[in-house]
Amino acid sequence: MSSFVKNELNSKNGMISTYLLIGGVVIALMMVFGILMLLAQGGVLDLSPAAFYQFLTIHGTGMVGAAAFAAAGVMWYFLRQHVTLSEKIFKVNMVLFLIGVLMVIVGVFSFEYASAWTFLYPLPALSANAWGTVGALLYLFGMLILGVGFLLLYIDTGRAIIKKFGSLGKGLGWDVISGKKAEKDAPSPTVVASTMVTIVNVTALTAGATVLIMNIINVINPAFTFDPLLAKNLTYAFGHIFANSIIYMGVIVVYELLSKYTGRPWKSNRIFLIAWTMSTTFTLLIYTHHMLMDSVMPKWMLIMGQALSYANGLPVLVITAYGALMIVYKSGIKWDMASGLAFLSMFGWTVGVVPAIIDATIVVNHVMHNTKWVPGHFHMYMGLGAVVMLFSFMYYLAKVDSNLKTNGLDKFAFFAYTLAMIAVSVQFLVSGALSTPRRWATHFPEWMGPALFGGIAGILLVIATTIFIVHFVRYMRERGTGFGELEQKDVA
Amino acid sequence: MIQTVAWVVSLIFMTAIAGIFLFVAIKSKEKREYEPIKKKWYKARTFYGTTLVIAFLVITIYTLRELPYNQPLYGDEQEPTIVDVEAFQFGWHISEKEFKVGEPIEFDVTSADVTHGFGIYDEDRNLIAQTQAMPGYTNTVYITFDEPGTYEILCLEYCGLAHHVMIATIEVTE
Numbered sequence: 001m002s003s004f005v006k007n008e009l010n011s012k013n014g015m016i017s018t019y020l021l022i023g024g025v026v027i028a029l030m031m032v033f034g035i036l037m038l039l040a041q042g043g044v045l046d047l048s049p050a051a052f053y054q055f056l057t058i059h060g061t062g063m064v065g066a067a068a069f070a071a072a073g074v075m076w077y078f079l080r081q082h083v084t085l086s087e088k089i090f091k092v093n094m095v096l097f098l099i100g101v102l103m104v105i106v107g108v109f110s111f112e113y114a115s116a117w118t119f120l121y122p123l124p125a126l127s128a129n130a131w132g133t134v135g136a137l138l139y140l141f142g143m144l145i146l147g148v149g150f151l152l153l154y155i156d157t158g159r160a161i162i163k164k165f166g167s168l169g170k171g172l173g174w175d176v177i178s179g180k181k182a183e184k185d186a187p188s189p190t191v192v193a194s195t196m197v198t199i200v201n202v203t204a205l206t207a208g209a210t211v212l213i214m215n216i217i218n219v220i221n222p223a224f225t226f227d228p229l230l231a232k233n234l235t236y237a238f239g240h241i242f243a244n245s246i247i248y249m250g251v252i253v254v255y256e257l258l259s260k261y262t263g264r265p266w267k268s269n270r271i272f273l274i275a276w277t278m279s280t281t282f283t284l285l286i287y288t289h290h291m292l293m294d295s296v297m298p299k300w301m302l303i304m305g306q307a308l309s310y311a312n313g314l315p316v317l318v319i320t321a322y323g324a325l326m327i328v329y330k331s332g333i334k335w336d337m338a339s340g341l342a343f344l345s346m347f348g349w350t351v352g353v354v355p356a357i358i359d360a361t362i363v364v365n366h367v368m369h370n371t372k373w374v375p376g377h378f379h380m381y382m383g384l385g386a387v388v389m390l391f392s393f394m395y396y397l398a399k400v401d402s403n404l405k406t407n408g409l410d411k412f413a414f415f416a417y418t419l420a421m422i423a424v425s426v427q428f429l430v431s432g433a434l435s436t437p438r439r440w441a442t443h444f445p446e447w448m449g450p451a452l453f454g455g456i457a458g459i460l461l462v463i464a465t466t467i468f469i470v471h472f473v474r475y476m477r478e479r480g481t482g483f484g485e486l487e488q489k490d491v492a
Numbered sequence: 493m494i495q496t497v498a499w500v501v502s503l504i505f506m507t508a509i510a511g512i513f514l515f516v517a518i519k520s521k522e523k524r525e526y527e528p529i530k531k532k533w534y535k536a537r538t539f540y541g542t543t544l545v546i547a548f549l550v551i552t553i554y555t556l557r558e559l560p561y562n563q564p565l566y567g568d569e570q571e572p573t574i575v576d577v578e579a580f581q582f583g584w585h586i587s588e589k590e591f592k593v594g595e596p597i598e599f600d601v602t603s604a605d606v607t608h609g610f611g612i613y614d615e616d617r618n619l620i621a622q623t624q625a626m627p628g629y630t631n632t633v634y635i636t637f638d639e640p641g642t643y644e645i646l647c648l649e650y651c652g653l654a655h656h657v658m659i660a661t662i663e664v665t666e
Contacts, residue, residue, distance in 0.1 A: 049653045056650075116650045122627070123606045123651065128581040130653045227624050228607060234554035264526045293609070293629045294624045295561040303556060311547045316644050318541040325516045326533045332523025347513040356506045358498050361551075365509045366560045367494050370609050370648040402649035437611065440656040446617060 013401055015090060016073045017476050022094075022471060023070025026101075027387060028465045030062040034424075035458035039070055041443045042452025050130065052441035053114035057139075060117030064243050065146060067382065069097055071249035072153055075197065077393070078190045078252050085159035091376050103142030116439060118239060119143075121211065121231035125219045136219045144212045150191030151205040153481065158198040161191065168284030170428075171463025172280065183211075186268040189255040196280045197245045203284060205243070208238030210397045232291065239285035247277065247349055247381065249387030251320060254342045257326060257396055261339040263332035263491045266323065267464055275315035279344050282312035292365040302362065309360035313353045321350040334490055337406050338399055339391035345385050352381025355429055370439075372450075373432025380425040385417070391417075391468045398475030399483040399490075413467035416460050423457035450472070459466035493618065560621070564596065564634050572596040572634075579608035579625035579643075582654035584645055587663045593640050599633040601625045608658065609648025615641040622648055637664040 033055040048053075063318060064414035076090060106111040113135030115123045124136045136417035165187060172195050175181040187195070211234035217224045280417040286304035291297050324346040333339060355377035361367055370376075398404050427450035432438075436447040566572060576587040576597050585604075591597055600608045601623050609623040610633065620643075623631040638645070647658035 025662065043634040053650075053653055069616075114653065118609050118650075120649070126581070126606050126652075128605075128652045128654070134591065148619065228628055231609070232626070291624075293622055293631070294626065296626070296629045299559075299561060302561070303559075306556065307552050310552055314541070314544065314548070318537065318544060322533075322537055325512065326529065328520045329516050329529060329533070330519055330522045330524040331526070333520050335520075343513070347510070350513075351509045354509070355498075355502045358502055359595070361555050362499050362559055363555050364619060368498060369610075369622060371619060373498070378623055384536050419562075429502065433495045435495060435617060437646060439654075442656055444617065473619070 011279060013077075013397065013479060015087070015094070015399060017075045017472070017479065019073025019094065020078075020390065020397070021469070021472060021476065023066045023073065023390060024394065024465070024469045025379075026062050026066035027070075028462060028469060029391075030059050030066065031458060031462045031465060033059040033062075034177065035455050035462065038427075038451045038458060041349070041448065042442065042455050043443065043445070044455075046440070046450060050112060050114065054112060055112045055114070055189055055441075057104070057116050058108050060129075061108075061143070062101075063221075064239075064246070065097070065101065065104075065115060065391065067099045067246045067387055068242060068249075070151065071246045071386065072150065074250055074390060074393045075089070075157070075194055076153075076251040077397075078256055079157060079160075079194045083157075083164045083186060086476050089102045089156040093149040093153040096152075096435035098142075098147050100142045100146030100149065101315050103145065107135045107138030111138060113139045115139070116134065118232050118235055119212075119215060120235060121215055121226070121228055122218060124215050125222055133219055140212050140216045144209060144216070147205050147208050147212065151202065151209070154198045154201045154205070157194055160204065161195050162196065165191070168195050168199055171198075172388075173268055173278055174277070176268070177270055177277070177470060183267075183269050186273060188305070189266060189268055189272070189464050190252050191452060192273065192276045193248055193252050193255070193266055196276055196283075197248050200241050200283050201245050204238045204241035207234045208242065209239065212236050219415060229294065229296065232294070233287075236287040236290040240290060241283055241383070244283055245379075247386040247389070248283075250345065250386045250393075251349075253389045253393045253396070254320075254324060254346055257338055257342045257392065258327050260486050261342075261491060262327050262333045264327050264331060266327055266474065272319055272323075275319035279312065279315045282308045282315075283407045285402040286312055289360040289365075294363050298299050310357055313357050316349060316353060321346055327425055336399070336490070337410050337414060338392050338396035341395060342390050344414075345388035348384025348388055349381050349386070350376055352385055352425075367435070368432055369411050369416075370437060371432040372428045372438045374435045375438055376425055376428030376430075376432050379421070379428055383421045383425060387416075388421075391465075394468065394472045394475075395418045398472060399482070400485055401480065402475045402478040403481045404475050404478050410471055412458050413464040417464035417468070420457045420461035420464060424454050424461060426450065427454035427457070495618065506522075514632045530613075559603050560634070561632075562566070562634075563598070564636075566596050570586070570596060572598045575599045577601040577610060577625070578604050579610065579647070579651075579658070580604040581606065582647075582658045584610075584658065584660040586645070586660060586662065589660075591637060591662065591664045593637055593664060593666055596636045599623075599629050601633065603627045606651050607649050608651045611646045611648040612662075613646055614639070615643070617644070624649060630652040640666050642665050 040044035113131045176186040236251045286308045289309045524663040578585040603625040611622040623633045
């Protein structure tokens with residue numbers, strides 16, 4: 001590799017690694033708030049309701065925001081190998097993200113704003129005097145600024161994909177599906193996944209910006225009101241899609257790494273492309289499974305919420321997870337932190353689909369909606385799936401872009417993280433099966449056990465995450481000393 | 493109880509998935525040609541995919557037969573008791589709080605301010621029914637209590653700092 005190209009890559013890797021570092025550190029900090037909440041629910045920590053709900057708000061906002069931010073960095077790293085992306089927009093997104101985060105933090109901790117990250121209208125304006133206009137505006141504007149940054153980023157990825165491939169449809173490989181183009185010329189999995197994320201997130205962020213602006217106006221001028229059911233639809237259209245997009249950005253790591261490590265190609269074929277078009281469509285439509293307990297919603301939308309949630313399990317269960325298993329099976333893969341975490345993340349995603357699908361069943365949702373079953377399933381596929389994809393990428397980048405070696409501590413962190421995240425997820429599921437409501441500052445004694453167990457497991461989780469981050473920080477200090485690609489000895 | 497079924501079913505499938513991933517991880521140490529593996533696995537996928545689609549279709553149809561949104565078929569001359577429920581920060585206005593076992597009840601639920609969740613818990617603190625309480629809208633919960641006892645109404649949608657103290661009770665007698 002020429003020194004010019006290498007320096008060019010290094011400078012971009014610098015920005016990308018900053019994305020990952022910010023994301024990783026915020027995720028670790030948010031875990032601490034999660035532990036404090038679980039310990040309070042477990043009856044061993046005295047936390048005022050105001051503090052608890054502020055923690056709840058910052059935990060949800062921070063986790064989704066940080067994971068999405070880091071995942072955008074991952075997507076950008078791999079997508080730039082196929083299309084020309086704007087570095088300026090990538091930087092602008094980082095600046096807007098940091099401004100937004102700062103406003104959210106000040107709003108929550110200095111002005112006691114605590115609407116949870118779902119900010120269901122009209123809660124931001126009607127807090128029963130718990131917080132005021134300034135706190136609400138700081139939070140809502142902070143979220144809006146964050147959203148604008150992401151929106152610019154996805155408009156740029158969309159622009160770049162259209163420029164190279166002709167349209168977003170072609171980015172999803174529709175011309176291959178229709179037979180106009182040969183399978184061998186299909187866009188790579190990275191491009192397909194990036195196109196999907198671009199489509200769904202531009203939609204999600206537009207919905208989010210709309211409901212944020214309406215809330216802002218309502219906070220400033222309470223005489224301006226709007227339909228709470230419309231607001232709820234927009235909120236969940238934004239929240240569901242945006243949170244889900246994290247795993248669709250993260251899975252690019254799995255496609256790229258497992259094929260590199262096994263020496264087996266993971267190419268887009270017709271079934272793969274159909275699966276991604278299904279994911280695109282279903283991800284846009286299934287947010288209504290968050291509204292199964294709003295019987296005033298059109299019934300067809302709720303039935304669609306269940307049916308399409310089931311259908312949305314198919315692409316991952318039949319194509320992506322199956323593909324990951326097939327590529328690894330008898331491959332002689334050389335396991336290291338990056339490949340191990342990539343494989344673990346596919347397990348986390350797949351296993352998290354199970355409780356998600358069960359909760360999307362209307363008759364089940366009737367007795368499990370808004371119980372801790374819900375955080376149970378999303379901690380599983382986010383904590384054991386999406387976030388693990390980010391850590392996998394962090395180890396990969398450190399490996400190819402520096403001479404840094406992993407050690408026994410990293411291996412310990414791998415197993416500690418896996419066990420702790422399973423423990424945290426399962427205690428939520430058990431709590432849900434016990435009918436424990438989610439988002440309750442205190443618990444009745446019969447609900448405390450699992451929360452306490454989760455809080456203790458969470459401590460191990462933070463230790464493991466810290467080890468991951470320390471390794472990445474060490475890489476950042478040695479950045480640019482690596483080979484730039486996986487060396488032959490690392491490939492099966 | 494639905495919660496137990498959900499938990500057991502989840503546990504079975506999650507354990508099976510863990511087993512499959514573990515098996516593949518163990519088998520990953522061996523090295524074989526990819527093409528024959530691909531051929532075999534693609535063939536198996538057709539069966540697996542088809543089975544999954546059929547299973548999802550059957551479960552979807554089965555579970556959508558009776559939805560909690562629909563008014564149940566009441567017997568002749570049996571009129572449901574209509575109960576008006578209004579949630580507010582942070583409590584409940586419930587027009588009637590004493591019921592009989594076997595009495596069909598319709599809780600018409602709305603909110604005076606923000607969105608709340610109307611969750612009915614039995615004496616063992618198991619959630620037995622719920623709906624959202626939204627300002628400007630009325631959601632209905634249809635229920636006929638089978639057992640006498642003191643039931644609790646808990647808020648199931650985060651609504652502000654005293655969300656967790658929004659608890660009311662209703663009595664069901666023989």
